[in-house]
Amino acid sequence: MNNDVLLKSMDTLWDGWLNSFKLVHQFQDEVEKKAIQAVESQKEWLKSTVSTLNSIEEESKKASKEWQDKVKVSLNEMNKNKQLDQVTNWLDSLQDINEKVQSFTWKPNHAILDLLENSQEQWEATAKKAIEHQKQERSEAFKKIEELAGELKETHKRLLAVGKE
Template identity: 35%
Template sequence: MSNEETKKQMPNAVDLILDGWVNSFKALHTFQTELAEKSLQTFATTQKDVLTSTREALSKIEEEKNSISGELNANLQNTIQTINNDQVSQLLSSWMSQVEEINHSVQAISASSSQVLLDLFTQTQVQLETNVKATLDQQQKNSSDVLNKIELLTEHIKETNRILLPTV
C-alpha cells in the first residue's frame, strides 16, 4: 500500500470510529425516549386504576351505608308498631325521627368528605402527571440538545482530522 493510500484511509477509519460513537449516543437517546414514554403511560394507567377502584369502593360503602340505615329504620318502625302504649309509641316515634335526622346529617357529612378527598386525590394525580410529563419533556429536550452538540462536535473533529492528516 502506498503512502498516499494510507493517508486517505486514516481519515476514513477515524470517521468510522466517530460515526460509531455518535450512533451509540443516538441509540441511547432513542432508548431514553422510549423509556420515558412507557414510564408516563404506566404512571397514568396505574393512577387511573387507583382512582377507579377508589371511586368503586366509595360507591359500595355508600350503598352499604344506605342499606344499613334502611334496615335500622324498618326495625325501629316494627318495634314502634308492636308497642301498644300510645305514650311510649309517641316517644319512640319522636326519638326515631331524631335518630333519622342525625343519621342523614352523618351520611351527608360522610359523603361530602369522601367526595372532597376523592376530588383532592384526583386533582393531585392530574398535577403529578402534569409535572412528571413536563420533567420528561425537559429531559427529552436536554437529551436532544446534547445529541445535537455531540453530532456537531463529531463533524468538527472529522473536519479537523481531514485537514490535519493529509499534512502529516
C-alpha cells in the same frame, strides 16, 4: 490508500461515539415512558379507590334506608293507631341522625381522596412538563453532538488531505 483506511477508521470512531449518545438518548426515553406509565397506573388505582369508596357509601345509605322502610312496614302491620305516627316520626328523626353521622363519617374520606386526586393531577402535569423539557434539551444537545461529530469527521478529512500533499 493508507489515508483511506485511516479516514474510514476515524469515521467509524466518530460514528461509534455518536451511537453511544444515541443509546443513552434511547435509554432516557424508556425511563421517561416508564415514569409516565407509573403515574398513569397510580392515577387508575386512585380512581378505582374513589369509585369503590363511593359504592360503599351508596350501599351503606341504601341499607340504612331499606332498614328504615322495613321497620315502618313492620310497625304498620303491628299497630294501626296514633302511636304509629309518633314511632314513624321517631324513625324519621333517627334516619336524619343516621344520614348526618354517615355524612360526617364519609366527609373526611372524600376530602382526603379529593386531596389525593388533586395532588395526583398536579404531580402528573409537573412530571409530564419536566419530561417534555428534558426531551427538548436532549434533542437540542443531540443535534449539537451530531453537528460536532460531522465537523470532526470533516476536520480529519482535511487533515488527511493536507498530509497527502
